[in-house]
Amino acid sequence: xxxxxxxxxxxxxxxxxxxxxxxxxxxxxxxxxxxxxxxxxxxxxxxxxxxxxxxxxxxxxxxxxxxxxxxxxxxxxxxxxxxxxxxxxxxxxxxxxxxxxxxxxxxxxxxxxxxxxxxxxxxxxxxxxxxxxxxxxxxxxxxxxxxxxxxxxxxxxxxxxxxxxxxxxxxxxxxxxxxxxxxxxxxxxxxxxxxxxxxxxxxxxxxxxxxxxxxxxxxxxxxxxxxxxxxxxxxxxxxxxxxxxxxxxxxxx
Amino acid sequence: xxxxxxxxxxxxxxxxxxxxxxxxxxxxxxxxxxxxxxxxxxxxxxxxxxxxxxxxxxxxxxxxxxxxxxxxxxxxxxxxxxxxxxxxxxxxxxxxxxxxxxxxxxxxxxxxxxxxxxxxxxxxxxxxxxxxxxxxxxxxxxxxxxxxxxxxxxxxxxxxxxxxxxxxxxxxxxxxxxxxxxxxxxxxxxxxxxxxxxxxxxxxxxxxxxxxxxxxxxxxxxxxxxxxxxxxxxxxxxxxxxxxxxxxxxxxxxxxxxxxxxxxxxxxxxxxxxxxxxxxxxxxxxxxxxxxxxxxxxxxxxxxxxxxxxxxxxxxxxxxxxxxxxxxxxxxxxxxxxxxxxxxxxxxxx
Amino acid sequence: xxxxxxxxxxxxxxxxxxxxxxxxxxxxxxxxxxxxxxxxxxxxxxxxxxxxxxxxxxxxxxxxxxxxxxxxxxxxxxxxxxxxxxxxxxxxxxxxxxxxxxxxxxxxxxxxxxxxxxxxxxxxxxxxxxxxxxxxxxxxxxxxxxxxxxxxxxxxxxxxxxxxxxxxxxxxxxxxxxxxxxxxxxxxxxxxxxxxxxxxxxxxxxxxxxxxxxxxxxxxxxxxxxxxxxxxxxxxxxxxxxxxxxxxxxxxxxxxxxxxxxxxxxxxxxxxxxxxxxxxxxxxxxxx
Numbered sequence: 071x072x073x074x075x076x077x078x079x080x081x082x083x084x085x086x087x088x089x090x091x092x093x094x095x096x097x098x099x100x101x102x103x104x105x106x107x108x109x110x111x112x113x114x115x116x117x118x119x120x121x122x123x124x125x126x127x128x129x130x131x132x133x134x135x136x137x138x139x140x141x142x143x144x145x146x147x148x149x150x151x152x153x154x155x156x157x158x159x160x161x162x163x164x165x166x167x168x169x170x171x172x173x174x175x176x177x178x179x180x181x182x183x184x185x186x187x188x189x190x191x192x193x194x195x196x197x198x199x200x201x202x203x204x205x206x207x208x209x210x211x212x213x214x215x216x217x218x219x220x221x222x223x224x225x226x227x228x229x230x231x232x233x234x235x236x237x238x239x240x241x242x243x244x245x246x247x248x249x250x251x252x253x254x255x256x257x258x259x260x261x262x263x264x265x266x267x268x269x270x271x272x273x274x275x276x277x278x279x280x281x282x283x284x285x286x287x288x289x290x291x292x293x294x295x296x297x298x299x300x301x302x303x304x305x306x307x308x309x310x311x312x313x314x315x316x317x318x319x320x321x322x323x
Numbered sequence: 324x325x326x327x328x329x330x331x332x333x334x335x336x337x338x339x340x341x342x343x344x345x346x347x348x349x350x351x352x353x354x355x356x357x358x359x360x361x362x363x364x365x366x367x368x369x370x371x372x373x374x375x376x377x378x379x380x381x382x383x384x385x386x387x388x389x390x391x392x393x394x395x396x397x398x399x400x401x402x403x404x405x406x407x408x409x410x411x412x413x414x415x416x417x418x419x420x421x422x423x424x425x426x427x428x429x430x431x432x433x434x435x436x437x438x439x440x441x442x443x444x445x446x447x448x449x450x451x452x453x454x455x456x457x458x459x460x461x462x463x464x465x466x467x468x469x470x471x472x473x474x475x476x477x478x479x480x481x482x483x484x485x486x487x488x489x490x491x492x493x494x495x496x497x498x499x500x501x502x503x504x505x506x507x508x509x510x511x512x513x514x515x516x517x518x519x520x521x522x523x524x525x526x527x528x529x530x531x532x533x534x535x536x537x538x539x540x541x542x543x544x545x546x547x548x549x550x551x552x553x554x555x556x557x558x559x560x561x562x563x564x565x566x567x568x569x570x571x572x573x574x575x576x577x578x579x580x581x582x583x584x585x586x587x588x589x590x591x592x593x594x595x596x597x598x599x600x601x602x603x604x605x606x607x608x609x610x611x612x613x614x615x616x617x618x619x620x621x622x623x624x625x626x627x628x629x630x631x632x633x634x635x636x637x638x639x640x641x642x643x644x645x646x647x648x649x650x651x652x653x654x655x656x657x658x659x660x661x662x663x664x665x666x667x668x669x670x671x672x673x
Numbered sequence: 674x675x676x677x678x679x680x681x682x683x684x685x686x687x688x689x690x691x692x693x694x695x696x697x698x699x700x701x702x703x704x705x706x707x708x709x710x711x712x713x714x715x716x717x718x719x720x721x722x723x724x725x726x727x728x729x730x731x732x733x734x735x736x737x738x739x740x741x742x743x744x745x746x747x748x749x750x751x752x753x754x755x756x757x758x759x760x761x762x763x764x765x766x767x768x769x770x771x772x773x774x775x776x777x778x779x780x781x782x783x784x785x786x787x788x789x790x791x792x793x794x795x796x797x798x799x800x801x802x803x804x805x806x807x808x809x810x811x812x813x814x815x816x817x818x819x820x821x822x823x824x825x826x827x828x829x830x831x832x833x834x835x836x837x838x839x840x841x842x843x844x845x846x847x848x849x850x851x852x853x854x855x856x857x858x859x860x861x862x863x864x865x866x867x868x869x870x871x872x873x874x875x876x877x878x879x880x881x882x883x884x885x886x887x888x889x890x891x892x893x894x895x896x897x898x899x900x901x902x903x904x905x906x907x908x909x910x911x912x913x914x915x916x917x918x919x920x921x922x923x924x925x926x927x928x929x930x931x932x933x934x935x936x937x938x939x940x941x942x943x944x945x946x947x948x949x950x951x952x953x954x955x956x957x958x959x960x961x
Binding site for chain 3: 447626630
């Protein structure tokens with residue numbers, strides 16, 4: 071569904087991302103993890119078109135999207151939720167999602183957009199809040215809005231950037247459930263995460279990055295047992311995968 | 324466009340008022356109606372200026388080049404007038420077209436500029452354009468002395484006894500109608516932007532271009548569209564004013580004061596709404612006239628103080644003030660503060 | 674090409690750059706440290722000019738002497754304006770700041786028009802006004818030279834202030850992180866006040882000099898405001914050091930065109946802004 075080939079991003083002499091290649095299968099939940107500064111968000115930015123790669127190729131459902139603009143990638147089926155939540159503060163929740171509904175796929179009429187919006191709002195549990203101005207939402211509600219907005223664009227692949235950051239355990243549990251439901255509706259999910267229990271529960275496959283390079287990939291179990299991964303994390307200044315206080319999502323079927 | 328119906332009805336009402344006003348004024352005030360019509364035309368001119376600037380501001384593009392497009396329209400009219408046999412009315416759409424083309428050019432190269440960088444780039448463009456027009460061969464654009472522009476309406480003489488003021492009245496009434504028409508056009512454009520999906524696109528682009536793009540909005544298209552619409556309107560205004568004033572001259576036609584008024588008025592009245600710029604134009608014109616009549620000299624000091632006070636006490640403009648008062652009086656709407664997207668817009672002056 | 678003419682153009686440009694830099698650096702202080710888009714900045718410049726003029730006409734003060742009075746006067750005026758209006762819009766949207774400062778600019782301009790009328794005024798009777806030197810065929814007026822020196826000294830003094838002094842460090846801290854700065858105990862409001870008053874002072878001093886160099890009218894402020902903004906933007910927001918270079922670039926170009934191109938003087942403004950435009954557009958393309 072999503073394929074990245076030889077992706078590289080250099081800023082001057084510094085390679086933020088190098089030799090990155092991976093494939094995500096349809097309806098897979100794919101996690102990208104790694105210590106801070108590993109290049110995860112840069113990768114996501116390149117995939118969603120906010121940053122131009124120095125080298126490499128990105129394919130969505132077999133189509134080369136490397137040269138497309140962000141808006142065009144959205145039309146091709148790529149959705150994105152941001153790490154630092156960025157709602158349109160002056161608009162209500164519904165209006166926020168409407169933007170995605172109206173413009174996510176070219177040629178969407180007002181009536182259909184309203185339908186899509188209602189659907190997205192319902193799935194993310196925001197329907198009762200539709201008239202609330204986005205600036206008045208709590209953090210969890212804002213995150214749901216991010217996802218709802220992205221969903222309204224009708225994506226086939228959804229990119230999520232650290233949605234769990236700042237959420238309390240109970241909230242994180244709800245967010246995980248939301249992501250699983252999204253996948254059940256046929257959307258492929260690629261997400262960046264620091265909170266390990268979430269990765270354990272959600273990810274079908276995991277890719278580990280360090281210093282801009284992929285260092286391991288496989289199932290969660292395989293990857294966490296890999297000595298290279300362990301040393302990458304423990305060698306870093308913040309061993310933030312050891313969060314006893316993080317979002318414990320408990321065992322989910 | 325369902326929700327646009329109230330707006331369209333109000334606009335229709337305004338059209339009726341415009342059509343009937345001159346006659347009514349004449350009946351009520353006789354000779355004084357001549358100057359009232361002129362004042363009203365000035366206020367409507369300011370309203371068009373304000374509406375057009377607001378349109379552009381909706382995409383986050385704060386332009387300091389408004390006077391350039393106004394001037395382009397004016398000069399287009401002047402140059403057109405030199406060709407014989409062309410009806411003067413064509414000057415308006417031509418002025419709009421010339422300005423729109425210019426905007427397309429400027430808009431394209433400034434797409435990546437934001438905030439004050441964009442503002443200064445547009446300002447620079449305006450200054451350069453003014454100088455270029457001045458340096459063009461005198462045969463084409465009249466150089467520093469400018470060009471004369473034949474008026475759109477010549478005084479018509481009706482055979483039989485007609486007082487001189489009645490002739491002036493007829494002329495002013497003619498202009499009043501044209502200004503009214505242009506204002507209605509500007510309102511229509513503003514309403515369309517407010518009531519269609521364009522509102523979502525413009526607001527999204529204004530708030531955060533990257534996020535808007537990722538949601539499928541094409542920022543470049545939205546920004547250029549806004550630029551073209553805004554400039555076409557002000558270009559037409561420039562052409563009309565040139566034909567009313569009777570001349571164009573670089574220093575006057577491209578004067579930066581036009582830009583200043585263009586941005587002061589909608590901020591004062593309430594940004595990103597249709598009512599705001601109109602209200603702002605009406606109130607500011609009235610204030611200016613009143614001040615002018617009360618204090619012959621230095622009345623602008625009062626005008627400046629009004630502006631300062633308005634920012635301190637009405638940060639969201641007149642419309643924002645009205646919304647605030649309305650919220651305090653009426654019953655709290657269900658489900659939170661709820662934003663109003665009527666003619667009064669979001670009530671947010673951002 | 675006549676080399677002497679070229680050299681003359683260069684020299685005149687460099688001398689003019691001083692004043693541009695002085696006025697722009699004050700604006701950069703307001704925008705960078707306080708974060709306020711001050712469209713009334715040029716009016717401080719104008720007030721400085723007319724205060725000096727009045728001191729000259731009423732009390733016979735030499736402009737150099739007036740500096741001692743105008744500088745603190747503008748500092749106080751700037752402080753008063755900050756306290757009465759600017760500090761309430763610090764966190765308001767930029768457009769509101771623009772509106773407020775436009776309003777202030779209109780008030781100040783018309784106050785001056787009321788007091789002094791619209792005719793150009795200049796401090797013309799000063800003996801050294803017409804003194805000039807000839808160096809290798811290039812004429813250098815004493816007054817432009819003097820104003821260049823004074824401006825340069827002040828700008829460099831400001832750089833030193835920002836880089837080394839406690840106040841300067843505080844200003845830079847506040848410019849970079851307002852909340853952080855207040856958390857560390859800096860009295861942010863007072864720093865803003867000083868920065869704003871300082872920016873007014875710098876502009877005012879520039880005004881004193883323009884009163885001797887040219888014959889300003891009360892409307893001269895706004896033109897300088899626009900040019901100052903252009904220079905600040907050209908140097909890059911937050912880049913106070915770059916202002917000297919930016920001022921040099923535009924002043925020299927202006928002067929070269931005025932000197933070398935027939936009818937060039939009328940093109941001064943166009944050249945100034947054409948450079949600004951080209952640089953801004955080119956820079957935007959590069960960061961794509």
